[in-house]
Amino acid sequence: MTESADAPFDPKSPGLFPVPPMAEQERMVEAILFASAEPVSIAELNKRLPEGCDAAEAVSHLRSRYAGRGVHVVKVGDLWAMRTAPDLGWLMRTETVETRRLSRAATETLAIIAYHQPVTRAEIEEIRGVSLSRGTIDQLMELDWIRFGRRRMTPGRPLTFVVTDGFLDHFGLESPRDLPGLKELRDAGLLDSRGLPGGLSNPGDDDEGEDLTGQSELFED
Numbered sequence: 001m002t003e004s005a006d007a008p009f010d011p012k013s014p015g016l017f018p019v020p021p022m023a024e025q026e027r028m029v030e031a032i033l034f035a036s037a038e039p040v041s042i043a044e045l046n047k048r049l050p051e052g053c054d055a056a057e058a059v060s061h062l063r064s065r066y067a068g069r070g071v072h073v074v075k076v077g078d079l080w081a082m083r084t085a086p087d088l089g090w091l092m093r094t095e096t097v098e099t100r101r102l103s104r105a106a107t108e109t110l111a112i113i114a115y116h117q118p119v120t121r122a123e124i125e126e127i128r129g130v131s132l133s134r135g136t137i138d139q140l141m142e143l144d145w146i147r148f149g150r151r152r153m154t155p156g157r158p159l160t161f162v163v164t165d166g167f168l169d170h171f172g173l174e175s176p177r178d179l180p181g182l183k184e185l186r187d188a189g190l191l192d193s194r195g196l197p198g199g200l201s202n203p204g205d206d207d208e209g210e211d212l213t214g215q216s217e218l219f220e221d
Contacts, residue, residue: 019052039079077165118149118160
């Protein structure tokens with residue numbers, strides 16, 4: 001018995017049916033992002049969608065459709081997630097939560113890694129002017145805000161540190177280049193006249209001037 005040509009699409013048997021229309025692909029991506037506790041990559045979306053679907057295009061359409069809504073489709077590093085619109089975050093606050101502030105050492109270390117990544121332990125200590133304790137690194141690792149990067153191809157092949165997608169997600173950033181500059185931090189009252197630790201500045205600031213081009217040969221894959 002042959003099946004009818006206009007039989008309904010069955011996502012469980014993608015090879016037997018035509019690729020679903022883009023509107024249906026959007027709905028599938030929407031369902032996955034909505035149900036996922038963590039941001040999802042395009043590759044993972046393509047694995048879950050029926051054969052022949054284009055997750056990247058579906059995400060692009062979905063992001064446009066959610067623009068201006070109470071929930072946004074946002075990029076977190078190379079991953080995608082659904083998040084409450086930033087200006088509506090206050091609606092989610094139903095109770096006051098007491099949070100522990102990062103120590104000054106952890107705050108300075110995180111700032112150095114974020115603005116100068118990839119950076120080695122020795123470079124962090126040189127910028128701060130003091131030794132870096134293991135507890136500081138452990139605290140930032142436990143928060144999933146930093147991780148090990150590639151080894152630098154210099155004597156001793158030291159490990160480097162970089163910020164994680166979890167850091168970007170927590171602070172609502174698409175990439176490290178979206179970090180606020182010195183002027184923005186001062187205008188928001190988050191930075192005094194001393195500036196960032198070790199004279200740091202945003203890679204996007206005009207006064208930075210550090211050329212990162214050609215650094216790839218300094219690191220081990």
